[in-house]
Amino acid sequence: ISSRISRYISYKNPKYIYDLYVNLLGILTFEHISCPEFFFNLRLAYKNEKIQQKKLRSKTELKTFAIFLSFSEGSNVMSTEEATFDRGYVKKKLEHGLTRIWQDVQLKVKTYLLGTDLSIFKYDDFIFVLDIVSRLMQVGEEFCGSKSEVLQESIRKQSVNYFKNHHRIRLDELRMFLENETWELCPVKSNFSILQLHEFKFLEQSRSPSVSPSKQPSATSSKPVTLFEQYCSGGNPFEIQADHKDEETEDVLASNGYESDEQEKSAYQDYDSDSDVPEELKRDYVDEQTGDVPVKSVSRETLKSRKKSDYSLNKVNAPILTNTTLNVIRLVGKYMQMMNILKPIAFDVIHFMSQLFDYYLYAIYTFFGRNDSLESTGLGLSSSRLKTTLNRIQESLIDLEGSADPTATLTAAEERKEKVPSPHLNQLVILTSGDTLYGLAERVVATESLVFLAEQFEFLQPHLDAVMPAVKKPFLQQFYSQTVSTASELRKPIYWIVAGKAIDYEQMLLLMMNVKWDVKEIMSQHNIYVDALLKEFEQFNKRLNEVSKRVRIPLPVSNILWEHCIRLANRTIVEGYANVKKCSNEGRALMQLDFQQFLMKLEKLTDIRPIPDKEFVETYIKAYYLTENDMERWIKEHREYSTKQLTNLVNVCLGSHINKKARQKLLAAIDEIDRPKR
Numbered sequence: 001i002s003s004r005i006s007r008y009i010s011y012k013n014p015k016y017i018y019d020l021y022v023n024l025l026g027i028l029t030f031e032h033i034s035c036p037e038f039f040f041n042l043r044l045a046y047k048n049e050k051i052q053q054k055k056l057r058s059k060t061e062l063k064t065f066a067i068f069l070s071f072s073e074g075s076n077v078m079s080t081e082e083a084t085f086d087r088g089y090v091k092k093k094l095e096h097g098l099t100r101i102w103q104d105v106q107l108k109v110k111t112y113l114l115g116t117d118l119s120i121f122k123y124d125d126f127i128f129v130l131d132i133v134s135r136l137m138q139v140g141e142e143f144c145g146s147k148s149e150v151l152q153e154s155i156r157k158q159s160v161n162y163f164k165n166h167h168r169i170r171l172d173e174l175r176m177f178l179e180n181e182t183w184e185l186c187p188v189k190s191n192f193s194i195l196q197l198h199e200f201k202f203l204e205q206s207r208s209p210s211v212s213p214s215k216q217p218s219a220t221s222s223k224p225v226t227l228f229e230q231y232c233s234g235g236n237p238f239e240i241q242a243d244h245k246d247e248e249t250e251d252v253l254a255s256n257g258y259e260s261d262e263q264e265k266s267a268y269q270d271y272d273s274d275s276d277v278p279e280e281l282k283r284d285y286v287d288e289q290t291g292d293v294p295v296k297s298v299s300r301e302t303l304k305s306r307k308k309s310d311y312s313l314n315k316v317n318a319p320i321l322t323n324t325t326l327n328v329i330r331l332v333g334k335y336m337q338m339m340n341i342l343k344p345i346a347f348d349v350i351h352f353m354s355q356l357f358d359y360y361l362y363a364i365y366t367f368f369g370r371n372d373s374l375e376s377t378g379l380g381l382s383s384s385r386l387k388t389t390l391n392r393i394q395e396s397l398i399d400l401e402g403s404a405d406p407t408a409t410l411t412a413a414e415e416r417k418e419k420v421p422s423p424h425l426n427q428l429v430i431l432t433s434g435d436t437l438y439g440l441a442e443r444v445v446a447t448e449s450l451v452f453l454a455e456q457f458e459f460l461q462p463h464l465d466a467v468m469p470a471v472k473k474p475f476l477q478q479f480y481s482q483t484v485s486t487a488s489e490l491r492k493p494i495y496w497i498v499a500g501k502a503i504d505y506e507q508m509l510l511l512m513m514n515v516k517w518d519v520k521e522i523m524s525q526h527n528i529y530v531d532a533l534l535k536e537f538e539q540f541n542k543r544l545n546e547v548s549k550r551v552r553i554p555l556p557v558s559n560i561l562w563e564h565c566i567r568l569a570n571r572t573i574v575e576g577y578a579n580v581k582k583c584s585n586e587g588r589a590l591m592q593l594d595f596q597q598f599l600m601k602l603e604k605l606t607d608i609r610p611i612p613d614k615e616f617v618e619t620y621i622k623a624y625y626l627t628e629n630d631m632e633r634w635i636k637e638h639r640e641y642s643t644k645q646l647t648n649l650v651n652v653c654l655g656s657h658i659n660k661k662a663r664q665k666l667l668a669a670i671d672e673i674d675r676p677k678r
Helices: 002-011 014-030 036-048 059-073 087-114 123-144 149-180 198-205 237-243 261-272 300-315 323-341 343-369 372-377 384-396 410-417 440-467 470-482 484-502 505-513 528-550 555-578 585-602 614-625 628-637 643-653 660-677
Strands: none
Touching (some): 323 440, 440 470, 470 484, 505 555, 528 585, 585 614
């Protein structure tokens, strides 16, 4: 404003002085702003140029200018005609000038914004600049109702450019974190919430859809106070963020695995206390006069181990996440801060947020779930939705080439800049040891941390939906339905790898091959392969309990592991029966006896009901009793069995009861079923 005053005065033209008066008198008069220097300069220009009535455009202009001077001098020198001048006309004239003033303010700030390289700013500094500009736009809206389109477009350009560079750096950092992650638990408190993190504090002040009306402050129903009303007596609205930036500290990490220092202290006091130990057990020997045999005292180590196991039950609900997970959550919070301040780039921010989740999901799958042999099982471990999601991520985000191609076109080079190399698992993570159930603890931490991250995205969905442009909302809906919701589906392929190695299915097949199935009498004793298989399950259960001492195994994970192992065992049993060369009716009865014995013992080891694939085995055994006509219909109805298994039924079950032509007819029906699978 001062520079504009000097420019107008230097023109030595009363017309510019008058325009300046029209633009600024509203602020100086109606807001009661004192600016003696301005009045002095303007009066000086008025006197030096000897402004006369004939030099002004009209008598009306002279009157309004005289009113202005009367305001500035605080005198009553106006004539009666000037005193009765219609002030309404002046006020109307001033109101039209407010927009021109604000337009000049925007143009000045735009010059600074676009003339500064904000890409070198630190993230917090950039957010601070955005916050200042956002408040400035609020000032403009209250001042003259302007939406500050010039400022919005300027800051949008800078934000998109800054955010692309910032996001690329963050993706590289995420890859580094994932490659250095050993998949150990991050000890957060059981009541951990992302709202406890600094990056999400802004959500507590916003009226989000996830907050119930009963929890909303009562003051929200009253008329909001404008910035002009709030700071009319003093203060600066642009210093709010700086004043309150570090008021609070986070308190999300548990101390040595305990919820609080007091709890840790009391726990160790309990371990060392003998108050609950019987008095006679504290002594090395009892009274000799009683004649009792000396009793060995219970060691404190034993008491500690017992109490620790009891205390571990208190941490049953602690979230499973890693340091990398926490870093991703913090990044999401920072991205949402920028989006909250500058809503025009909401789509770009949400798109980049989705890439953080995509890359984390792809890394977990690459580290722990990728196994080509899974697809050959035909069990549908990876749903079509999960396969589609993984293919989309690989094509759009993952740089599989690893190095720049000098012959690539400029467009291809630009596309590669937006991609990230595929991460590699840390060499310290061992997934080949049977003692640790093939890295089950690390697999649980990794997979469940992804599920936890997906839950946080679900929690944030109402906030993202509220700022997403209407035309872009289908992208957000697709991201949640096709990607976020598939996180839990990774459990099946990841834990299947453990289940496939935890039980020695090959040994069971060898034992079944040594069984004689063409017996002539009904047996009352089951075969030894059943005992061997049950022993394998007992050993699996024992090792599962050992792993649970390191990492809490959620119930869905435990159920999936048991389900996978049982399903594999049942399918191995069917495969063993399909290897039989000769089988009598008594042999078929023995198969049923073996399977019933297996089910009875297995139900004591697990609570899963019904037993997975139970009907798969029973149906196959019963097929041995089918006639020729029933067998043809049965083959067409049961396509879940392999060609080998179906062929064995024809050759072993009906081989001696049907002629060659009938056998060829059944084998042709099997081949017809198998043809689409090839």
